[in-house]
Amino acid sequence: MTTVDAVQRGSTWSGVQRWARRDEVRRAACLVALMVTIAVITGPDGSQNSPYSGLRGSLLSRHAIPFYVLAVILAATSLAGGRWTTAATAPVRALRQRTTGIVIPKPVKLVALALLAVLVLYYPTTLAPFWQTVLVDQMGIYVLLAVGLNVVVGFAGLLDLGYIAFFAIGAYTTAYFTDKLPVHPPFTLNPFFVFPIAVGAALLAGVILGGPTLRLRGDYLAIVTLGFGEIVRITAVNSDAITNGPQGAFGIPHFSAFGYHWTLDSLPYYYLLLVVVALVVFFFRRLDDSRVGRAWAAIREDEVAAAATGIPTLKFKLMAFAIGASTSGFAGVIYASKVGFINPDNFPLLLSILVLTMVIFGGMGSIYGVILGAAVLGWLPNYLRDYVPAQDRFIYFGALLIVMMIFRPQGLLPSRRRSRELRLSELGIGGADGTGPIPGSTQ
Amino acid sequence: MSAAVLEVSDLTLRFGGLTSLDKVSLRHERGEVLAVIGPNGAGKTSLFNCLTGVYTPQEGTVTFHPDGGTDTAVLGRKPFQVNKLGIARTFQNIRLFNALTAVENVKIGIESHQKTGPIGAMLRLPRTRREERASDDEAFRLLEFVGLKARANQVAASLPYGDQRRLEIARALGTKPQLLCLDEPAAGTNPAEKRQLETLIRDISETGVSVLLIEHDMKLVMSVAANVVVLNFGQVIAAGTPQQIQRDPKVVEAYLGGGESDDAATTPPAKKVPPRKTSLKKPED
Incomplete structure (x- = not known):
């Protein structure tokens, strides 16, 4: 391994670390974790005979899908750092701007x-x-x-x-x-x-x-x-x-x-x-x-x-x-x-x-x-x-x-x-x- | 000789073993601008806090002579009661109601002396409506007086710094004080704002309100104050007209820590940092 490689690897690693430390990444991770937790909690109960059945039933069942979808949407929104929210609410804001000052008869x-x-x-x-x-x-x-x-x-x-x-x-x-x-x-x-x-x-x-x-x-x-x-x-x-x-x-x-x-x-x-x-x-x-x-x-x-x-x-x-x-x-x-x-x-x-x-x-x-x-x-x-x-x-x-x-x-x-x-x-x-x-x- | 509006005698305030004010006495003539100056930590704001009911000093008396009223002891009253007597104040670090608009800030001051209670407000009784109208008119009059009429509906926190200072003064004036205590109104303002402030203090004084001014900016003090009291280490070290104070060797020494400087009057001692020797640096630096 050359020194250049090592330096590059080091910098990639520290880049990942930096990335993981960013607020929006953390927030996204929290939201995903929250959704997975809810999927597990709301899933079926476990059983003594097969200890993983509860987990399997929770994470791989149909009922967990909405949570995953929601998690992805929330995480993506969070990662976009407000840009999506800004874009999504733009029409509303434009409408509001146009309607301010208008007195409803x-x-x-x-x-x-x-x-x-x-x-x-x-x-x-x-x-x-x-x-x-x-x-x-x-x-x-x-x-x-x-x-x-x-x-x-x-x-x-x-x-x-x-x-x-x-x-x-x-x-x-x-x-x-x-x-x-x-x-x-x-x-x-x-x-x-x-x-x-x-x-x-x-x-x-x-x-x-x-x-x-x-x-x-x-x-x-x-x-x-x-x-x-x-x-x-x-x-x-x-x-x-x-x-x-x-x-x-x-x-x-x-x-x-x-x-x-x-x-x-x-x-x-x-x-x-x-x-x-x-x-x-x-x-x-x-x-x-x-x-x-x-x-x-x-x-x-x-x-x-x-x-x-x-x-x-x-x-x-x-x-x-x-x-x-x-x-x-x-x-x-x-x-x-x-x-x-x-x-x-x-x-x-x-x-x-x-x-x-x-x-x-x-x-x-x-x-x-x-x-x-x-x-x-x-x-x-x-x-x-x-x-x-x-x-x-x-x-x-x-x-x-x-x-x-x-x-x-x-x-x-x-x-x-x-x-x-x-x-x-x-x-x-x-x-x-x-x-x-x-x-x-x-x- | 005109009558006094406020007399302070032998005021002593201690925090545990620390004596913040040591037998401070002063006399404020009605209608004049009296400045209290002194280096940082001299006890100026402590004095203000004693006068406005925030601190209770251990010794001494403060007597307020309201216009046409009987002399009243100020000490032992809560801040809102002191305000009711006719002593209003501003704060060294501006304390506006930040999320409210400028006009709402001023109205709160005006309305603190009104009578409408919750029942009157809910039923909107005739008196409530009358008071509301009076409060609106007075608020706009005061905003115009301090030059903020155009910004009446702006949120207080969004105003420029100097405007926030003047808004705080307008709010205090709303409580119809006979004595207005300004705690470093020029701190942090730019030269243009300082000139505006100077005019404003003169205007306030002309309306018959006595002004007690804590200030670091010597130019401002020299131009608006009729009399000056100098505090150092909690004691009054000099009192007199600005000209007398400027020449007083004790004042020069207090500000500059030695008689070596001859431009005490022109040097704003405000943010004078005490000379620090490098050898005295804290170990963690």
Whole structure:
């Protein structure tokens, strides 16, 4: 072997090393690995007699092909380093550029709105009862929860991992005032009229939790709220004499108000939720575009500067927390009345995280985004039910989230401010996680 | 003699064993521009942080004399309360709300003194609409005042450096301060931006707002300040008019570490690097 050969080989080898170290190559490799892993996990179980059958069944079977195709596409997209994405989105961008500044005439807007109204009002009546139930239990209630959490996480930038505790408080308040708990209320009410009390209780809980803890920031706040969520759940498990312990409450009646009685039928609940969500969206949009919303944005971006600009930060953070909590409590009443029985297992930590996932998936800070996010993530596992084995459903769910966070971290329909924050934080200006700018990075 | 807007007496701030401010006293006359100068680490920003509620000094008093109001102690108040009193500030390293537009930044300052709560905002009550209109008008007026009206709808982070400085000043002015504390507003700006800044500080002063200015740029200080206070190692070593300060031997010594230079006034001591001997290099270098 000549020295020239050796040098050349060395340089090839180091070239390969350099190539392998490149970001896009690593990303592509990760995506391929992810897809292969999913193919294996979702494949058949192994057997003692032939230890490789599981592997063979997973990697060489027909069902793995879509994953390989997806892996190749994702890897290629990643290797192209955004060039393909740029090319693929060029028509969209061109369209957007041409349409910016064009004001959609009011009649067109009204027609579009009317079409949407017909869709959301009429379409559910054509669905099978199973899907109507999904629409309420798995989507509608979560949409309401997500819109509420969006105020806390998206608007004010506070990471709340105990959000479902307020949902539980709403539900248990309903159980209490319909006399379904071991302790008896001074008067019984139909769940419909528990709304104001439950909202008040959740709001109070939000203030009690928020008062001492909102002095904390970022991760620390997340841990404390996580603890609070667990305290509420464990209290419900252990207070047999008050909450009936793990058995929970049974037979919570359906809503009944103004001469109308809700029943086991899901549709009336759907329409009730529709009205509630529409009202909440209407009010929260105004809130976002107001002094209060701007103060939240200021706190989210730079708490120190916000305080120096005269914003009482604690008061505004508490406000966001209380508004989020009361929305959650409201959803809790609907849930309790719709399902009719509640127990502590309905309110696990996982549910808080699920709602947070919906908010992030849809686009933090964007009301329509989180509605879409909650609807999609509520619908997906039920849709997959028909196509994949039950135990695999959440693998697909997780894969979707991972792919989403890699390629579109700002969410489905991001808010303009929020995606700007994300872009700026990538440039090292400020932090997009609501913990304020990284010290010294503002220059 | 006009009345004082701010009186600081015997302010002492310690961090453990380190004394950052040592019996600092100063008097700021209403409507004037008072500059605080001193070498790096002299305690200028610490002083600012004490005045605006970020730090709580161990000793001393700070009294604010609001126009037509009663004298108020500043110490012990939180930053937002200090701002409510009428003392606004900017930051040495610009701290704008980067993802918001210029006009939104200014509106946040203006609206921090408004009353609309969440209920009013959701129902858009008459007062909310009135305040919103007032906030818009005032924001554009202030942007025009600092010369940024044309950039009102640009994102703060996308503005040129000097514009960001002026936007931060506009945001602070939005809170209707009687005393505006500027922490090194000229740091990092180019000569043209410096001249604009000089005019702006004069304009602000003419509207009746007292300006407390921390600055390294001596030319700027000499041209806009009526009085100068010099800090070194946390102590006031000199105070007086710019002309008096320029001639003060203690100031010259503090800045140049010896009396050998005779152009203290013209040399910007800002980024003066202390002479470093090669033999004192850190071992890992």
